[in-house]
């Protein structure tokens with residue numbers, strides 16, 4: 001791009017006057033430069049960093065990378081893209097499993113938001129204003145240090161608050177405190193026609209409904225407003241190992257965990273079943289001390305023959321660090337951690353005997369035998385005491401509140417290695433073997449934040465947004481009729 005700058009200077013072309021662009025990349029670069037939108041130079045160190053997605057299996061080449069530091073620059077970048085017929089996507093933490101922050105395909109304008117990461121807590125109201133490019137670890141760090149506060153969200157410090165809270169946001173606080181999007185009280189959004197608007201329950205309420213579940217398709221959030229809670233003084237994180245070495249033991253164990261999740265699990269306990277080829281754990285976070293955890297979990301541990309391998313009582317940041325898996329908490333630009341993987345997901349209600357049997361049978365007879373490096377994480381998302389299920393299903397566009405389980409299926413290879421066909425099959429067969437025994441498609445769904453990027457757009461929309469899809473498509477038509485913010489699994493405008 002730099003090489004072409006003198007040519008543009010010579011011709012003095014205004015962006016709007018370029019009838020036939022030399023090519024899109026050059027026209028875009030010129031338009032962004034005319035509006036003084038900062039960009040990454042092609043091939044520069046910042047370009048290399050910003051173009052590298054968390055999932056190295058899915059690399060895409062943008063037609064340009066804008067790096068705004070103000071909402072006005074986001075508006076100007078959207079104007080350039082729309083004018084030139086280029087698709088545009090916000091990228092926040094770059095942690096989409098489908099690399100949707102890069103557009104999920106080549107040739108989009110990436111609007112790299114991660115330089116916009118200011119977090120300010122209003123101590124008097126408890127409302128945090130969080131810029132649209134912040135990463136979760138930075139948000140947690142700032143809220144804790146500015147006022148001993150937090151909101152509920154997932155665990156990886158590098159994940160962006162953008163992708164995370166606009167599509168759900170489930171973590172080790174969610175059974176107690178709900179999803180990240182349940183804490184959002186307002187947002188400032190740049191729409192496809194470059195208008196900037198606020199939305200909340202009382203202002204542009206349709207847009208506010210839509211961004212809490214499908215935000216990536218509706219606009220670019222430059223600033224979020226989240227309510228917060230005062231963090232508990234004491235939390236206890238734990239790992240319990242369960243000896244499920246045979247299919248029969250796993251089936252019996254899963255039934256016990258399911259009964260517990262449905263009937264007994266207190267709101268203060270957050271727990272998942274974590275399954276690999278080599279071991280199975282129950283792990284999570286308890287809002288309270290060790291004695292409280294032992295009272296809540298002890299009976300289940302006894303019945304399942306589980307043993308506590310780790311039980312640590314500490315303060316709020318201790319658990320944030322623990323679940324950050326060794327990555328330091330306060331993450332912002334530059335960020336440079338990656339994996340090479342394929343994933344899929346599933347939400348279901350409690351599984352009956354046949355369905356549990358199908359899952360456990362596939363797990364032991366096929367998946368375990370293939371010796372690949374996969375894991376399955378089963379979050380106990382719902383159940384009668386879960387804060388996730390408390391709001392009405394239709395209160396936000398997140399369609400899958402009422403399901404008991406949130407499964408994540410994940411298969412990875414060593415960094416840089418090619419991803420083999422049997423890795424795809426291993427993951428897909430988990431999903432098909434479980435869903436084969438579920439009669440109605442409305443009795444399961446999938447999570448856009450744990451997407452299966454190999455689904456086509458129609459299947460993806462139905463699976464991620466279920467019964468909320470028609471309303472989302474109508475809102476999409478109102479705010480982005482030309483699908484400027486397109487990506488291969490996004491919401492399409494109503495016909």
Ligand SMILES: Cc1cc2nc3c(=O)[nH]c(=O)nc-3n(C[C@H](O)[C@H](O)[C@H](O)COP(=O)(O)OP(=O)(O)OC[C@H]3O[C@@H](n4cnc5c(N)ncnc54)[C@H](O)[C@@H]3O)c2cc1C
Nearest residue numbers: 092093094095096101132154155156160162163170216221
């Ligand atoms: C290591 C790891 C751990 C994870 N842990 C959890 C977890 O505990 N719980 C959980 O629920 N999920 C988890 N996830 C999934 C994560 O929530 C999603 O991948 C999320 O979409 C990532 O957001 P991002 O901003 O980092 O991604 P990006 O790739 O930057 O963006 C994802 C999508 O959001 C859009 N977007 C981003 N910012 C904005 C914005 N400001 N305005 C409008 N659209 C925007 C992008 O265009 C894209 O479509 C994890 C992912 C990884 C890789």
Ligand SMILES: *[C@@H]1O[C@H](CO)[C@@H](O)[C@H](O)[C@H]1NC(C)=O
Nearest residue numbers: 121122123124145146147148
């Ligand atoms: C906010 O409140 C916390 C304690 O609740 C205090 O430590 C901090 O100094 C306050 N910050 C500001 C900016 O007032």
Ligand SMILES: *[C@@H]1O[C@H](CO)[C@@H](O)[C@H](O)[C@H]1NC(C)=O
Nearest residue numbers: 186187188196197198199225
């Ligand atoms: C949106 O709300 C914020 C915070 O209340 C305010 O500062 C800003 O001016 C508003 N912007 C628009 C476009 O209304």
Ligand SMILES: *[C@@H]1O[C@H](CO)[C@@H](O)[C@H](O)[C@H]1NC(C)=O
Nearest residue numbers: 243249252253256303304305
């Ligand atoms: C727990 O161990 C006992 C004694 O070995 C065994 O009878 C029981 O089946 C086990 N239960 C589970 C769920 O593994």
Ligand SMILES: *[C@@H]1O[C@H](CO)[C@@H](O)[C@H](O)[C@H]1NC(C)=O
Nearest residue numbers: 262263264267383384385386
């Ligand atoms: C959940 O259900 C069980 C029994 O079905 C009941 O004992 C418990 O009180 C319920 N909890 C809540 C929060 O409703």
Ligand SMILES: *[C@@H]1O[C@H](CO)[C@@H](O)[C@H](O)[C@H]1NC(C)=O
Nearest residue numbers: 362365366367429432433436
């Ligand atoms: C279940 O998994 C097996 C592989 O073990 C696969 O051959 C089969 O097609 C799957 N069943 C369904 C219903 O998808």
Ligand SMILES: *[C@@H]1O[C@H](CO)[C@@H](O)[C@H](O)[C@H]1NC(C)=O
Nearest residue numbers: 352353354355437438439440
């Ligand atoms: C399990 O549920 C499926 C789908 O609703 C149903 O067809 C099947 O008969 C049920 N099996 C058992 C054992 O209840």
Ligand SMILES: *[C@@H]1O[C@H](CO)[C@@H](O)[C@H](O)[C@H]1NC(C)=O
Nearest residue numbers: 191192193194195478479480
């Ligand atoms: C931009 O789009 C919004 C949403 O459809 C609409 O309300 C607004 O009037 C549009 N602004 C302009 C300048 O066209």
